Amino acid sequence: MIGTKTRALVALLLVVSVLVSGLLVAGCSKAEKEPIKIGVIGPFTGPNAKPGGRMKEGIELAVEEINAKGGINGRKIVAIFEDDASQPAQSVAAAEKLTTRDEVLLVIGAYNSACVLAHMQVTEREKTPQINPIAVATAITESGNKYMFRNCATNPMQVSQLADYVLKNFNFQKFAMLFENTDYGRGIAEVFGASVRQAGKQVVAEEAYNIGDTDFYSQLTKIKNLGPDALLIGGNLTEGSQIARQARELGLNVQLMGLGGLSSPEFDQLCDGANEGLICTSYFEVGTDDPLVKKFVEAYEKKFGKPPEMFAAAAYEAVYIAEEAIKKAGEHKNLAEWRQAVRDALAKIKDLPGVQGPTTFDEKGQADKKVYIVQWKNHEKVILYPTGK
Amino acid sequence: MQNFIQQVMNGLVLGSVYALIALGLTMIYGVLGLINWAHGEFYMVGAFVGYILAVRMGLPYFVALVGAMLIMAVFGIVVERVVFLPLRGRPNMNVIIGTLGLSVFLLDGANLTMGPDPVRFPSIYTDQFIRVLGISFTVQRLLVVIVTLVLIAVLRLFIRNHKLGKAMRACSQDLQAASLMGIEINHVAMITAAIAASLAAAAGTLIGPIFLVNPQMSIAAVGKAFAVTILGGLGNVEGAVVAGFTLGLAESLTVAYISSYLKEIVAFAILITTLVFKPEGIFGKHSVEKV
Numbered sequence: 079m080i081g082t083k084t085r086a087l088v089a090l091l092l093v094v095s096v097l098v099s100g101l102l103v104a105g106c107s108k109a110e111k112e113p114i115k116i117g118v119i120g121p122f123t124g125p126n127a128k129p130g131g132r133m134k135e136g137i138e139l140a141v142e143e144i145n146a147k148g149g150i151n152g153r154k155i156v157a158i159f160e161d162d163a164s165q166p167a168q169s170v171a172a173a174e175k176l177t178t179r180d181e182v183l184l185v186i187g188a189y190n191s192a193c194v195l196a197h198m199q200v201t202e203r204e205k206t207p208q209i210n211p212i213a214v215a216t217a218i219t220e221s222g223n224k225y226m227f228r229n230c231a232t233n234p235m236q237v238s239q240l241a242d243y244v245l246k247n248f249n250f251q252k253f254a255m256l257f258e259n260t261d262y263g264r265g266i267a268e269v270f271g272a273s274v275r276q277a278g279k280q281v282v283a284e285e286a287y288n289i290g291d292t293d294f295y296s297q298l299t300k301i302k303n304l305g306p307d308a309l310l311i312g313g314n315l316t317e318g319s320q321i322a323r324q325a326r327e328l329g330l331n332v333q334l335m336g337l338g339g340l341s342s343p344e345f346d347q348l349c350d351g352a353n354e355g356l357i358c359t360s361y362f363e364v365g366t367d368d369p370l371v372k373k374f375v376e377a378y379e380k381k382f383g384k385p386p387e388m389f390a391a392a393a394y395e396a397v398y399i400a401e402e403a404i405k406k407a408g409e410h411k412n413l414a415e416w417r418q419a420v421r422d423a424l425a426k427i428k429d430l431p432g433v434q435g436p437t438t439f440d441e442k443g444q445a446d447k448k449v450y451i452v453q454w455k456n457h458e459k460v461i462l463y464p465t466g467k
Numbered sequence: 468m469q470n471f472i473q474q475v476m477n478g479l480v481l482g483s484v485y486a487l488i489a490l491g492l493t494m495i496y497g498v499l500g501l502i503n504w505a506h507g508e509f510y511m512v513g514a515f516v517g518y519i520l521a522v523r524m525g526l527p528y529f530v531a532l533v534g535a536m537l538i539m540a541v542f543g544i545v546v547e548r549v550v551f552l553p554l555r556g557r558p559n560m561n562v563i564i565g566t567l568g569l570s571v572f573l574l575d576g577a578n579l580t581m582g583p584d585p586v587r588f589p590s591i592y593t594d595q596f597i598r599v600l601g602i603s604f605t606v607q608r609l610l611v612v613i614v615t616l617v618l619i620a621v622l623r624l625f626i627r628n629h630k631l632g633k634a635m636r637a638c639s640q641d642l643q644a645a646s647l648m649g650i651e652i653n654h655v656a657m658i659t660a661a662i663a664a665s666l667a668a669a670a671g672t673l674i675g676p677i678f679l680v681n682p683q684m685s686i687a688a689v690g691k692a693f694a695v696t697i698l699g700g701l702g703n704v705e706g707a708v709v710a711g712f713t714l715g716l717a718e719s720l721t722v723a724y725i726s727s728y729l730k731e732i733v734a735f736a737i738l739i740t741t742l743v744f745k746p747e748g749i750f751g752k753h754s755v756e757k758v
Contacts, residue, residue, distance in 0.1 A: 259728065285727040290687045292678035293484075295477040295604075296722035296730075303470050316585050320678060327596065328473075329603045348679060350587055 113154040116141075116400060117176030119187030119197065120393075124163035126189055129389045133189060133212065134159060135382055136390035140397035143377065150404045157397075162188055166196035173197035177204040181413055183404065184209070184420055186396045189389075191215030198223055205414060207421040209399055211392035219444040227424050229399055229437050230392050231447040233262065234269045236337060236359045241273035243451045243463055244335060244357065250307035254283035254332075256297055256321060257312025266312035266337060282306050287317060294321050298328050308333040315339045319348035326352045333357065338449075342387070346457055353454040360450040362388040362434055363461055374433045395432040402430050469601045474723040475716065480608045480677075482715025483615035487670040488688050489695035489707040490622070491663030497639045497702030498659040501551060504566040507689030508573035509664050513539045514671025514680045515581055518588045521672070528590045532614075535672045536665040543664025544657045551660060552653075570685075577682035585681035593676045611673045618669060619708050622662070626704065631658055639702060694738050700748025710749060713737070 118137055121130035137157050145154050158180050162169030169188055176182045177200060184207045188194050191213040201208045202223045210218060210228045219228050231239075244250065253274050257263035263286070271281045282304040285297040298321070301309060309325065309332050311318045318340050325334065334356040339345065341360035346353060364375050364385050374394060378386040386394070406423040410416035430437045437445045451463035492506040503509075516538050521531035546569065554565045592607035626632040631654075637645040638655050646652045671680075678684070695714055699706025714734055721733040741749060 285722070287727065288731065290683070292684075292687065293477075293481055295480070296474060296719045297727050299470065299473045299477060300723055300727075316679065316681075327603065327605050329596075329598065344584065348585060348587055350589065 111153050113156040114150060114404060115180055115182040116155055116157050116397070117173075117180060117182035117185040117187075118157050118159045118393075119162050119169055119172045119176070119185065119193070120159070121164040121189045121193075122159065122161040124165070126164045129212075130161075130189055132387060132389040133393040135378070136386065136393035137186065137397055139374075139378055139381055139390075140394045140401075142381075144397070144401055150401055151409060155401075155404075157186075158182060162190075162193050162197075164190050164193065166190075166192050169193035169197045170200060173200035177201060177206045182206070183413070183416060184400050186211065186393065186400065188213060191218065194218050198226055201225055204417075205421070206417050207403070207424055209396045209424070211396040212389055219442045223443070225421055227399075227439055227443040227445070229396055229432070229445045229447065230361060230434065231449050232444065233265050233337075235447065236361075236449045237266050237269040238273055239449055240335060240337065240357075240359050240451060241270050244308065244333075245273065245277045245279070247462075248308070248333065250279065250333065252280045252282045252304070252306040253308050253310065254285075254301045254304065254306035255281065255310045255312060256283075256285045256287065256294065256301065257310070258314070258317065259286040259288050263312045266310070270310055270312070287313070289314075289317065291317060292320060294324050295328065298325050298330055302328055302330045306332055308335060311336040311340065313339075315342060315345040315348065319345055319352070322349050322356060323352040338388070341450075341452055341459060346454065349454075351457075354456070356454045357462065358452060358454075360388070360452045360459070362386075362391040363450050363452065363459065365459070366450075366461065368433075370431055371433050391433045395434050395437070398432060399424070399427065399430060399437055402427060470723065472600075473602045474719050476602065476604060476608075478716035478719030479612055479712065480604070480715070481719060482712035483612045484670070484674050484711075485691050485695045485714050486708045486711025487611075487615050487618070487666065487673070488692040489699070489711055490619070490704065491666040491670075492692050493696045493699065493702055493704060493707040494659055494666075495551075495663045496696070497704070498635050499551060499555065499638075499656055500642065501554065501562050502566065503551075503663075504563065504689075505546075505570035505573060506663070506667065506692060507685035508570050508577075509539070509543070509667035510671050510688050510692075511577060511680075511682060511685035512542070512573055512671070513664070513668030514588070514675040514684065515577060516668060517672030517675055518586065518680050521590065522588060528592065532669065532672045535668040539668035540661040540665040543660040543662070546664070547657050547660035551656065555656070574682055574685060581682065583682060585679035588675040588680045590676040605677070607673075607676050611677065614669065614673055618666065619704075622666075622704065631655065635659060694735065698738055698741055698748055700750045703748060703750045706748055706750030713749075 120133045121127060122134060141155055141157050149155055158176060160172035160176055162172050176185055185201050186209050189212050194210055194213040195215060195217060202225050205225060207225050211230055214232050216232050219226060255267045255270060257267045267284055274281050283301045285301060287294060311321050311334060318336055322334055336356060336358040338359055338361060340358040375386060403420050403423040407419035410419055425439060428438045435448050439445050450461055452459040452461050488510050492503060495501055495503045513535055517531050517535035520526045520534045521528055550565060550569050554562045590607055592610055593605055595606040597604055597606060597609060626635060634650045634655050637650055638652060695707055695710045699710035717737055718730050718734050721730050
């Protein structure tokens with residue numbers, strides 16, 4: 079039997095020892111400097127868990143590489159991942175936690191434009207700089223948020239690059255467009271159509287379809303009858319692959335063109351040869367001569383056993399952009415001042431090399447990014463632009 | 468003219484697709500008085516069974532088609548015993564929740580076992596073309612139309628002349644009276660579910676090669692199937708066939724001569740108009756009979 083006094087004594091001892099050890103730990107970490115915290119928001123579960131996972135891998139690799147070099151200004155960095163499951167509400171909660179409870183220096187994320195549009199008000203309120211590597215809605219950088227930076231090309235940027243390339247290199251007179259009936263698809267058609275008309279060429283068909291549609295014979299028959307030289311597919315790979323295949327079945331043998339999603343290997347598989355000769359944009363290509371890309375691809379394959387794709391590359395690049403800004407911002411005791419300094423350093427970044435090409439932010443925080451123009455040939459992608467780099 | 472013929476052909480293919488999927492749905496309602504929310508999933512599972520037989524196991528396409536229909540007939544019987552039977556004669560809400568539950572179960576089951584990404588289901592007929600007078604389509608598409616018409620003819624003969632078919636018609640008129648007349652309702656119910664599921668398998672195996680196969684294909688299919696079923700009159704087999712072709716042609720010609728933006732709008736405007744002016748469907752005779 080233990081008496082009440084002994085119990086109280088034991089309890090007191092426990093409390094004291096906890097306090098002392100707490101102090102000791104705190105003391106230790108002060109001595110060897112706390113790591114710099116970077117918050118990451120992304121869909122690590124839910125419908126976009128797959129690309130979200132790639133994004134996470136890209137960040138893990140960059141963090142590991144930077145820490146292996148000794149960190150930034152002698153301090154290690156640590157990434158704190160928060161899942162938003164592609165839900166705007168959950169992403170707001172994630173941003174609240176990262177900026178106020180974890181007190182991160184900077185936020186990277188997210189994947190869905192709707193999520194970024196929702197939580198960017200939190201990062202702005204907390205005056206925390208944010209780098210958005212993936213979400214492409216134009217409104218994100220057009221909103222006047224001074225803390226938002228984006229290191230990927232927006233939709234209008236990639237569409238007009240594709241249009242410029244095709245108009246410059248081919249003598250097509252008549253263009254047809256078949257696009258999904260969403261903001262995304264209509265945005266593509268608008269920008270592409272404007273470029274074509276500006277060049278004095280004709281848009282002979284503008285046809286729409288709904289996401290999930292499987293039969294495009296009616297639209298394609300109509301397009302075939304109007305006799306275009308080229309057809310732009312303004313949509314994603316599931317519908318895009320069926321459009322490519324059905325166009326060939328109908329004997330519509332014109333130059334096919336598409337955007338980002340149609341550069342993926344899944345698209346090639348689904349097309350089963352119907353994508354031969356299709357020209358599309360691509361955010362990231364594994365097979366370039368760029369030494370930075372080569373090094374990244376090698377390291378990624380070694381760590382994860384598979385080649386990287388665009389989401390991993392974009393997130394990886396975002397960490398390096400953060401590294402540059404934090405390095406330039408220097409040491410600050412006060413978190414608010416530090417965040418402000420990092421934000422100012424981000425705004426000044428100019429021609430910083432990266433795996434998606436050099437980064438320079440404009441006054442709205444949008445990086446002036448070039449996309450690749452590639453062509454499918456025999457199940458491989460041939461890079462048409464930029465050439466000879 | 469050539470454009471018109473191509474568009475009519477496109478519409479006929481689309482119409483066969485709709486009719487084939489809707490047939491099973493309307494049969495189950497007609498005979499068992501039960502709206503099967505999982506019918507889109509029957510179609511999807513049927514497509515996957517056909518895919519596994521033809522692509523993974525390398526069986527000849529027609530063997531795979533018949534095989535998928537047989538396997539799905541057994542599947543239909545199991546579903547009838549496990550899900551439909553306990554729901555028979557229950558309030559509508561139970562039926563809706565029960566078949567919706569089955570739908571979610573099958574959809575997530577397919578997501579889990581086959582993965583959510585679409586797959587190609589090539590048949591030897593997808594790469595064979597018929598090109599006459601500037602009109603072009605694959606043999607597979609022609610096959611969809613022909614097999615659909617054959618299946619409809621066989622089904623019609625069966626329902627008209629066969630003893631079991633007559634029993635089915637009796638059940639569809641009055642389940643209780645049919646049972647009093649000595650019709651083995653349990654047999655009729657199982658046969659109906661088996662036919663409906665094997666028609667869905669035929670649809671999946673025929674349509675899979677012209678599009679793609681993935682678990683989500685069920686969701687897109689079921690909306691149109693319901694529209695066709697209602698347009699043709701719930702429980703009316705001939706009505707479903709005519710309604711399927713009507714919808715297919717309407718969509719195709721809308722795209723050709725009006726605008727692709729209006730495709731779904733025209734299709735569903737036809738549906739709403741029918742519901743307002745002839746709520747029992749184009750071919751429905753009596754709608755107040757089931758109280």
